Amino acid sequence: MEAGALVLLLVASLATASAHSFYGDSISFMPLKRNQDGTVQATFHHRQNGRSICTNHSTLQCGSGLCSSFRRSSVLQTDQDATGLGRWCQTEGDATATAATNGSTLSLMASGCCWVSNGNGKTNWTSEAELDLGTRSDSRALNSCPVTSTVSSLRVPQNCFSSLRLLAHDPDGDNVRCSFSSGATVSSNFTLDEAACSLTREGDVDVGVHVFELMLQDFPAKNITLTYADGSSVFRDASAANPSPLCKVKLQFSVEILPPIPRCHPGHVLPVFLSKTPSHGDVLHATVGQMFQLQVQATASHSSIHDFQLSGPRNVVKVFKVGEHGQAEVTVQWNPQTSDLYRLVPVCFTAETNESQSEMRCVVVMVTQASITQGKALVECSPNKMKVTLDIDSMPGIDVKFLELRDPSCSLTSNGTHITGSMSFSTCGTKIEDAGDFISFRNEIDSFEMPNEIITRRRRVKIGFSCQFPKTISISSYYNLYNSDYVFTESSFGSFGYTFEIYRDSNFTNRVEAKAYPVEVKLLETIYMGIQAQSELPNVKLFVESCKATPDDNPENALSYDLIKNGCVTDETLTVSPSNETSFNFGVQAFKFNSNYEQVSSEKSWT
Numbered sequence: 001m002e003a004g005a006l007v008l009l010l011v012a013s014l015a016t017a018s019a020h021s022f023y024g025d026s027i028s029f030m031p032l033k034r035n036q037d038g039t040v041q042a043t044f045h046h047r048q049n050g051r052s053i054c055t056n057h058s059t060l061q062c063g064s065g066l067c068s069s070f071r072r073s074s075v076l077q078t079d080q081d082a083t084g085l086g087r088w089c090q091t092e093g094d095a096t097a098t099a100a101t102n103g104s105t106l107s108l109m110a111s112g113c114c115w116v117s118n119g120n121g122k123t124n125w126t127s128e129a130e131l132d133l134g135t136r137s138d139s140r141a142l143n144s145c146p147v148t149s150t151v152s153s154l155r156v157p158q159n160c161f162s163s164l165r166l167l168a169h170d171p172d173g174d175n176v177r178c179s180f181s182s183g184a185t186v187s188s189n190f191t192l193d194e195a196a197c198s199l200t201r202e203g204d205v206d207v208g209v210h211v212f213e214l215m216l217q218d219f220p221a222k223n224i225t226l227t228y229a230d231g232s233s234v235f236r237d238a239s240a241a242n243p244s245p246l247c248k249v250k251l252q253f254s255v256e257i258l259p260p261i262p263r264c265h266p267g268h269v270l271p272v273f274l275s276k277t278p279s280h281g282d283v284l285h286a287t288v289g290q291m292f293q294l295q296v297q298a299t300a301s302h303s304s305i306h307d308f309q310l311s312g313p314r315n316v317v318k319v320f321k322v323g324e325h326g327q328a329e330v331t332v333q334w335n336p337q338t339s340d341l342y343r344l345v346p347v348c349f350t351a352e353t354n355e356s357q358s359e360m361r362c363v364v365v366m367v368t369q370a371s372i373t374q375g376k377a378l379v380e381c382s383p384n385k386m387k388v389t390l391d392i393d394s395m396p397g398i399d400v401k402f403l404e405l406r407d408p409s410c411s412l413t414s415n416g417t418h419i420t421g422s423m424s425f426s427t428c429g430t431k432i433e434d435a436g437d438f439i440s441f442r443n444e445i446d447s448f449e450m451p452n453e454i455i456t457r458r459r460r461v462k463i464g465f466s467c468q469f470p471k472t473i474s475i476s477s478y479y480n481l482y483n484s485d486y487v488f489t490e491s492s493f494g495s496f497g498y499t500f501e502i503y504r505d506s507n508f509t510n511r512v513e514a515k516a517y518p519v520e521v522k523l524l525e526t527i528y529m530g531i532q533a534q535s536e537l538p539n540v541k542l543f544v545e546s547c548k549a550t551p552d553d554n555p556e557n558a559l560s561y562d563l564i565k566n567g568c569v570t571d572e573t574l575t576v577s578p579s580n581e582t583s584f585n586f587g588v589q590a591f592k593f594n595s596n597y598e599q600v601s602s603e604k605s606w607t
Contacts, residue, residue, distance in 0.1 A: 008279045022115050023049035023088065024211070026149040027108065027129050031171075031342050034141040035098075035477035038229050040133060040142075042106060043096040047311065049152035049253070051116070052086035071096045076314045079152065082307045088153035104228055106131040116254055118209040120185040125213075134226025134234065136172070138451065143226075144171040145247035146216045147364055149310045149346035150182075154255045155357050160209050160264035165280055166214070167346055168197035168360035174218040174246065181250060184213040199255075211254045217245035261355060263566075271300040271351035271358035272325070273436035275468060280361040280433070281338050286336050286345075287368055294332040294365075298351035298358055298436070301326045309357065311348040313340070313365075314362070339585060340367045381467035383534055386430075386441060388465045390419040397459050401446050405429055412445070420506070421445065425467075435468060442466040503528040508577060508585045521590045526573075530585040541565065541581045551593045563588060 030043040033055070048054065054077050075093035080086075110127040132143050140330060147169040154164070168176040178197040180186055187210040189203040199212065220238050226246075227233040236243065266272035274297040278284065286292035298305055305328035310318055312332065319331045328351065336343075348362040375398075376391035392398055392414070400414040406429025412421045423430055425441045433440045447461035502512040502519055508530050512519055521527055533542045547564040550557040563571045573589040 005215050019418045020048040021111065022125055023051065023152050024150060024251075025049060025110075025125075025127055026146055026251050026346070027127060027249055028149065028344070028346060029129075029131070029145050030474070031144060032131070032133070032556070034133075034135075034142060034229070039060050039096050040106065041096060042131075044108065044129075045092055045094045045313075046110075046127075047078075047090060047092045047149055049088070049090050049150070050212045051081075051088055051153070054089035054091040061533045072252050073314075076315055078188070078312055078314060079310045079318075082154075082320075088151075088309060090152040090311055094314075104133055106133055115211055116209055118211045118254065119187055119206060120211050122185060122211050125252060126250075127252065128250045132226060132246045136221075137225040137227070138222070139172060141265075143218075143246045144344075145249050146170050146174075146176045146218050147344045147346050148249065148251050149311050149348050149362065150215055150251070150253040150309045151348045151350050151357065151360055153309065154360060155254060155258055156255065156348075157258045157264065157356055158205065158263045159260040159272075159358070160270060161201060161205060162388075163201075164199040164360065165362075166199065166251070167281065167347075167348065167364070168216055169283070169344070170218050171344055172218070173221055175221050176216055178214050178216050178219050178251075181213040181215045186212075187311060205257055207257050207259055209254055209256045212252065214251045216249045216251055218247050219243050219245055250577075252486065254407055258356060265566075266358075267299055268301060269303045269355050270354070271298040271303070271305055271353060271356075273351070273358060273361065274580065275435060275438045276347045277361065277365050277436065279435055279440060279442065280363070282363045282464075284365050285368060286334070286340075286365050287370065288336050288338055288341050290335070292336060292365065294347065294363070295329060296332065296349050296351075297327065297329040299325070299327040300351070300353055303353040303355055305351050305353055307352045309352055310349045311346065311362075313345050313347075334365075341369060343367045375463070377463060377465065379465045379467065381469075385422065385424045386443075386465075386467045387420065387422040388443075388445070388463075390445070390463065392417055392419060395459075395461070398461060402449075403445050403461060404448055405445060406431075406443055415476070438468040438470055440466050440468045450457050497530045499534065501530050501532070503530060503585075506577065506587060508579070523592065526587045526589055528587045530579070530583060533582040542584055544584045549591075559593065561593070 025046065025048040028045050035041060072095040075091050075092055077089060077091050081091040081507060106327065108127075108129040111124065113124050115122045115125055129145065131145060134143070135141065136143055148167045150166070166178065168178060170176050176197065178192060179194055180192060189201050189205050190210065191200050191202050192198070192214070193200060197216070212515045220236050222238050224236050225233050226236060236246075261269055264270060276295055276297040278294065278296075296308060298308075302352045303326065305322070305326070307320060308328075308330040309316065310316065310332065312329075313334055315334065317333045319333065320328070321330070322328050330349070332347070332349075345365040345367065346362055347365055348360055350360050351358040376394035378389045380387040380389075392396070398419070400412055401420050403412055403419065405412065405423070407427070410421070410423060410428035411600065412419055414420070421428075425432065425444065428443060430441050430443045442464065443466070444462065444464040447459070504510045504512060506528055508528060522571040531542065531544070533540060544564055546562070546569055549561045549563060551559055563569070563574050569576065571588060575587050577585040577587070
């Protein structure tokens with residue numbers, strides 16, 4: 001195939017309060033359009049991160065006279081540090097280039113100075129993207145590039161950094177791989193999981209600012225043919241050993257590694273997102289002309305959340321609210337315009353404290369012309385599996401023959417009125433996710449088209465479903481110090497299964513039978529107890545966070561005695577016995593409170 005290459009040169013200039021103010025950037029694309037005259041229309045959005053006040057930071061030009069027309073919008077600041085310290089800001093601008101070409105690729109470039117002072121020794125920066133202009137045989141449209149972005153400023157204490165998940169969403173369902181850019185200088189002990197697009201570490205990383213230059217590339221998940229304007233075509237084998245990417249998009253960001261802090265447990269000093277917050281990678285929907293709202297909630301019991309950092313579209317608004325017990329939330333509002341139709345908008349956010357910030361989460365907002373139809377679905381959660389049932393009457397035209405789970409080898413069934421799918425948490429493509437205060441198991445039902453179909457009269461179906469389980473469970477046990485100890489247990493808290501048993505000795509094998517209750521104990525006699533989590537999931541670990549005693553069944557009683565606090569044993573008689581990762585066995589000497597209290601209640605909380 002003979003095909004040239006079209007290069008659009010984007011020249012960027014900076015005008016900020018500091019010469020060293022570049023924190024990174026990202027480029028995202030609207031769906032490309034091929035006009036009837038053969039020209040290609042490319043609209044792209046450029047977000048740039050900095051500090052202080054980000055204004056007039058980017059002027060884009062199409063070089064060498066290759067564009068028959070070029071339209072650019074004003075650059076608007078989308079977020080900034082609310083403390084007045086000027087620690088971060090972000091802007092977004094967009095441009096549309098109409099280029100006459102019979103080429104096979106479209107390349108974008110931008111360069112400037114200067115990176116924030118960093119340990120990599122980087123000063124100048126370069127942004128780039130390259131798109132294949134062939135029409136895909138599967139979608140009969142031009143290829144779409146991966147969607148990505150980050151918040152402006154990423155911060156994490158040295159001893160708390162383990163991984164950083166990056167957004168790598170592909171609208172065509174292609175496989176996305178991330179790699180360090182050619183010529184990038186990578187700081188010691190940082191590694192990249194290319195398939196998951198996650199930055200990790202191997203060993204200690206240095207305190208200070210580190211900059212990262214990544215290239216996101218998409219590869220077809222199945223065999224396709226690309227056809228070009230000059231009539232030529234290329235076959236792309238999905239199983240090829242060294243395939244060429246369909247698109248390359250550069251993502252640049254900086255991470256500040258802060259000095260260590262005493263405790264890294266999420267929700268303590270480091271903010272943790274609560275279940276109201278969307279999960280990383282979620283695809284949300286917005287409608288042109290209608291207000292879109294996104295709610296994010298986090299908590300930090302031993303710190304104060306003063307803001308949420310946001311990477312979002314122009315004209316986005318955030319409303320911050322402080323709650324009780326270390327909680328805070330932000331409502332993100334955005335009104336998509338006609339020019340946003342069919343846009344896939346990356347939105348990223350973090351909860352901010354003076355000491356650090358939460359993990360970064362990113363979602364994708366898909367802008368459509370009409371509102372998305374909500375059907376009726378029921379999700380049933382068991383300790384080790386989930387079942388989803390769709391009401392066919394609520395979704396006219398839905399056809400089970402054209403629906404599949406994430407793993408197409410798992411089947412859905414229909415009885416004429418309902419469509420049902422049942423799966424364990426480790427099958428059918430179900431993904432496990434840390435959702436802050438919950439563990440979430442997620443799957444989805446998607447519609448598909450036959451490869452040889454040019455048109456369809458079936459509605460597109462995309463139904464996500466999940467089961468969420470609270471990480472922390474609390475139970476109580478009681479004993480009276482007359483002649484006997486009365487203990488009761490609870491199990492199946494939420495949807496996970498737990499047992500809390502009393503044992504006759506320190507072997508923790510001989511349980512006290514139900515008919516033997518109430519159990520009789522004497523003062524100073526050792527009580528042997530064990531907690532068992534019932535789950536077939538891999539890598540499940542039980543962690544007892546706290547255990548306190550009160551003279552009645554009120555866990556909030558001001559008179560209390562800690563047996564375990566923040567995961568540490570505080571009672572000198574309490575001994576923990578070795579057990580597997582889903583069990584916690586311990587013994588403690590019976591006691592009573594001073595004065596006239598003859599009952600003792602112990603409140604246990606575990607994760």
